[in-house]
Amino acid sequence: MIKKYTPDSSDTPTRAVKPVASKKRADVSAKPAKSSRPEKLTNSTSTRPASGKADSKSAKPAKTPLKSLPKEAKIAKPSVKESASPVDEKLQKVLARAGIGSRREMERAIEEGRVKVNDRIATLGDRVTLTDKIFVGGQRVVLRTEAARRRVILYNKPEGEICSRHDPEGRPTVYDSLPSLKGERWISVGRLDFNTSGLLLFTNDGELANKLMHPSSVIDREYLVRIQGDVDDDMKERLLEGVLLDDGVARFTDIVDGAGEGKNRWFYCVVMEGRNREVRRLWESQGVKVSRLKRVRYANIFIPSHVRVGQWTELTEQEIRDLCMTAGFDSNNYTRIMRPSREEVAQIERHEKKLRSASSAPKRVKVDLRKRSPRK
Numbered sequence: 001m002i003k004k005y006t007p008d009s010s011d012t013p014t015r016a017v018k019p020v021a022s023k024k025r026a027d028v029s030a031k032p033a034k035s036s037r038p039e040k041l042t043n044s045t046s047t048r049p050a051s052g053k054a055d056s057k058s059a060k061p062a063k064t065p066l067k068s069l070p071k072e073a074k075i076a077k078p079s080v081k082e083s084a085s086p087v088d089e090k091l092q093k094v095l096a097r098a099g100i101g102s103r104r105e106m107e108r109a110i111e112e113g114r115v116k117v118n119d120r121i122a123t124l125g126d127r128v129t130l131t132d133k134i135f136v137g138g139q140r141v142v143l144r145t146e147a148a149r150r151r152v153i154l155y156n157k158p159e160g161e162i163c164s165r166h167d168p169e170g171r172p173t174v175y176d177s178l179p180s181l182k183g184e185r186w187i188s189v190g191r192l193d194f195n196t197s198g199l200l201l202f203t204n205d206g207e208l209a210n211k212l213m214h215p216s217s218v219i220d221r222e223y224l225v226r227i228q229g230d231v232d233d234d235m236k237e238r239l240l241e242g243v244l245l246d247d248g249v250a251r252f253t254d255i256v257d258g259a260g261e262g263k264n265r266w267f268y269c270v271v272m273e274g275r276n277r278e279v280r281r282l283w284e285s286q287g288v289k290v291s292r293l294k295r296v297r298y299a300n301i302f303i304p305s306h307v308r309v310g311q312w313t314e315l316t317e318q319e320i321r322d323l324c325m326t327a328g329f330d331s332n333n334y335t336r337i338m339r340p341s342r343e344e345v346a347q348i349e350r351h352e353k354k355l356r357s358a359s360s361a362p363k364r365v366k367v368d369l370r371k372r373s374p375r376k
Helices: 014-034 036-040 048-067 072-076 091-097 103-111 206-213 233-241 278-283 318-329 342-360
Strands: 114-117 134-136 150-158 187-189 197-203 221-228 243-245 248-250 254-255 265-272 289-298 312-315
Touching: 091 103, 091 134, 091 206, 103 114, 103 206, 150 318, 187 206, 197 206, 197 233, 206 318, 221 278, 233 254, 243 278, 248 278, 265 278, 278 289, 312 342
Parallel strands: 197 289
Antiparallel strands: 114 134, 150 197, 150 312, 187 197, 221 265, 221 289, 243 248, 254 265
16 A cells, blocks of 8 residues: 655755744844843943844844755856856767768778867867867868758669779769768768668768667668578578677578579568678578679668669658657757758659659660561
C-alpha cells in the first residue's frame, strides 16, 4: 500500500525559512532597544547607546535576505564562464557540421596535418570556437553561425563509379552526377564498391552522416545479390549464425530467396554494419561467387521506381524526419529541417517531373530498313 506523503512544517526548504528567521531576529533585537535598556540608564537624555546598538543590530537582518535568495536567483548571476561566447567544441565535430566531410574523414585529415587553426597545425582533441580561423587543405572554412537547412539526396549508383571525390586513375566518381552546393559539400553515407550498384545517400549534415554510419545506430542495409554456385539451407544457417572473417565475426540478419533456379540464383540479404566488401566476403567464405550486387534499401529508404541508374532525387521533409528517427538522431541539433524556398521547391518539382517523364517515356523500336517483306 502506498502512503500519501504530506509535507511537514519541518520539511520546508531552508531557503524559505531563512527570511522568516531573520525577521524574527529583527523583532527581538528591536524590543530590547525600546524597553530594557532605557530603564537601566539614569540620565534620560543619554539615549545614544540604545539607538546606536539598535541601529547596528537592525542593520544585520537587512543583509540576511540577500544571502537566502533562492538558487534560481544565484544561477541567474552572470559569470565569466557563461558569458563567454561562443562555446568551444571539438574540431572534427565543427568541420563535419560545416559539411566539409564526415567526422571520420576530418579525423584522418587532422592526423595527416592538413588542418590548421589560427596558423597552427591542429591535432586530435583540439577545441575551437566560431571566432577561430580554420583552414583545410590551405582553404579557409567559413563556419555557419545559424542553423541551415538539412538536405538528403538519394543516388542510384551505376557500376563503374567510385565513391571518392578524386581518382588518380581518372575514373568517374559519384560526385560528378550530384547537384552543386553553395558553401557546402555532399557527404556520402557509407560507400559502395566499384562493381556494386544501387542506393547511396548523401547529405550536407556531417553529424547526421556520422550517426547513420556508426555501428551503434544498428541500421539495416538490404542487398540484392546474384550467386553462382549451390546454396543450401546449411549454408544459409551458417551465414545467419556468423562467419569469422579477417576483421572479426560477421553475419547476415536475414536471407530471402529471390528469382532464378539452379546455380544462378538471386537472394535478398541484410547486414547491420558497413564493413568493406562485407556482403561479398560473407558469400565467398562459403565457396560461392558473387556475380551481381545491388543495394536496394538503407534503413527505411528504398529506391523509387522512377529513379533510374545514374539519377538522383531529393528526400522530402517527412522522409528525412523518419530517417533521423530511425538512426536515433536528434533532428533539432545544429541543423533544422527547414522548409525550402520557392526557388528550391520549383527546382525540385522540375527535377522530379523530368525523372518521371524520362521513366514513363516509351522505348523507341528500331526498325531495320534492310529487312523488308518481299513484294508479291
